[in-house]
Structure formats: structure tokens, C-alpha cells
């Protein structure tokens with residue numbers, strides 16, 4: 330190797346970590362855990378982008394970024410209640426790529442690939458480079474299904490992560506959806522603005538917009554540290570292009586399951602002009618029990634958010650009912666009936682007040 334080549338190698342751009350050897354080199358695979366991590370990586374996809382790798386504090390054994398992306402031997406322990414399809418996608422999939430669970434909207438899974446692979450992902454058994462992508466003819470059949478169902482008002486592009494597709498391919502899919510008259514809203518669920526902010530280019534923004542249709546981008550972020558300066562700029566480019574942003578977060582043990590971490594995340598999102606939308610209770614995906622909290626703990630956290638933070642910072646705490654029955658809100662209840670037929674309503678300090686019965 331010449332001096333010049335050596336210099337090139339030393340200055341090589343940081344890469345996405347995909348193999349256990351990459352994790353070893355990056356100091357993210359302890360020697361005593363390697364055999365177990367090999368088994369985890371053989372089962373579930375691994376990818377940690379440079380933007381996320383840079384955020385990991387290796388001195389912290391419970392670093393909230395590492396907990397989300399670095400494989401853990403605990404993933405090998407599968408509980409009886411955990412399944413490969415915890416929210417019942419398959420039961421509602423009339424054609425490949427489509428999930429039609431609710432009357433007025435469908436999911437369209439354009440790609441099984443993601444920029445990063447989250448260790449708690451509820452679709453972890455259905456995504457990754459080992460899963461076959463939607464073929465052009467399957468995409469045609471999925472679009473034909475949407476066109477044949479006039480009740481479908483909204484199409485949610487998910488995956489995988491639709492923003493890993495090239496602007497050209499994504500733009501083509503969005504244009505074909507936009508040509509269906511009854512589809513009025515196109516929503517994209519993505520991790521890309523935080524995981525790989527440089528992908529949010531002017532070409533991608535042009536691809537997201539469809540004349541006469543509303544496009545929404547829903548960012549998946551779980552810790553305030555994910556909203557780096559580059560991520561905030563990427564989100565600003567989306568919002569400045571006229572595309573409203575919402576967020577979804579997953580309640581995760583050791584990541585955001587304390588009032589300070591959860592509050593800081595919600596505030597960071599609102600500062601980026603992103604309205605917190607959903608806080609998901611962890612789904613029963615295989616090998617993810619170590620990242621789930623109890624529902625009671627989630628309700629306590631949500632109650633504390635309501636007391637301390639602006640109304641803009643309040644997501645809806647939801648659970649996807651196992652088996653495919655859809656999402657239900659599981660936040661705390663502030664209203665009860667009293668003996669006189671009226672109500673007791675709890676304020677943000679926990680004090681109860683009376684509200685009269687209907688006259």
C-alpha cells in the first residue's frame with residue numbers, strides 16, 4: 330500500500346456497521362458475548378449508521394442509543410407470548426405489500442430494508458436484507474388493490490423504511506398512488522432523518538410531494554440525543570418544503586422510560602416543529618422482553634408528562650392489540666363517575682374536582 334493509499338484508508342468515510350466484525354472493530358461487541366451475538370446477528374438484521382454510531386457512549390453500559398441498535402444476547406430469549414407477527418399484519422394482508430386493518434387506510438410496505446435495524450422492531454421477522462423485496466408486479470398488484478377500494482383515503486408507506494429507496498423509485502410509487510383519485514393522504518413512516526440525515530436531499534423532498542395530495546412524514550425517534558444538529562436540519566428541510574411532521578416513539582426500558590428522558594424527547598421533537606403523535610407500548614416481538622416496560626409504568630410516565638409539559642408535547646400512549654385488532658389508547662383515565670351521577674375529574678396535580686351530572 331502506498332503512502333497515499335494509506336492516507337485514503339485512514340480518512341475513509343465512516344460506514345454503516347452491518348456485521349459482527351464491524352461491531353468488534355467499533356468496540357461494540359464485547360469478547361465474552363461474541364458467540365451469542367453471532368447467533369443474534371444470524372437471526373435478526375443489524376445496521377448502525379455512522380450518525381447513530383457516533384452518538385454511542387461506550388463507557389455507559391446502558392447507553393440509550395446502543396440499547397436501541399447494538400445486538401444483545403438477551404434477544405435469544407423468546408417468551409411464550411412473543412410472536413413473529415405481534416400486531417397481526419398477516420391476518421390483514423389481502424395482497425403482498427398491503428396491510429388493510431382499518432377501513433379508510435392501508436399500509437404499503439415498499440421495501441423490507443431500513444437504514445438502521447432497531448432491536449425492538451415489531452416487524453423484525455419480516456424485514457432486513459434476507460427478506461425478498463416487493464417485485465414490480467407485486468407493487469402493481471398492491472396499487473391495483475388500493476385503486477379498487479374507494480374507501481381507502483390514506484396510504485401509509487412503511488416497511489422497512491421507505492426513505493431508504495432512491496428518490497426516483499419513491500417518487501414513482503408516490504406518483505402512482507397520487508393518480509388514484511380517492512387517495513387523499515400519503516403518510517411515510519421513517520427513521521432516516523435521524524439515522525441518515527444526508528439522505529434528505531432536494532430530490533427526495535420533490536419525490537415526497539404529490540400535487541393535490543397531502544403528504545405527512547412521521548419520524549420514529551426514541552431519545553432526544555437522536556435529534557442531532559444534522560437531524561434537526563434534515564427535519565427542517567422537510568417541514569420547510571411544506572410537509573407536516575409527526576412523530577412516533579416506542580417506550581423502551583433504559584432508553585426513555587423516565588420522566589426526564591421522555592420529556593426531553595417530546596420537547597426536542599416540538600422544537601423541530603414535529604408534533605408528538607404516538608408513544609407505543611412495546612410490542613410482543615420475539616426476544617424484546619428486556620426492552621419492554623409495564624403498562625402501569627407507561628401510564629405513570631404519561632401522567633407525569635401531562636403535569637409538566639406543554640400540551641404540544643403530549644403523545645397518545647397506545648397499544649397495538651396482539652392478533653391484528655388495531656391500536657387502542659392505554660393512557661391514564663382522569664375521569665370517573667361519582668355516587669350522585671356526576672363526575673370526578675383529576676387535575677395535573679392529582680387533585681380531584683367535581684363536575685355536575687348532565688341536566
Ligand code: SF4
Nearest residue numbers: 443446447450489520
Ligand atoms: S426503522 Fe422501523 S421498520 Fe426498521 S427496524 Fe426500526 S422500527 Fe423496524
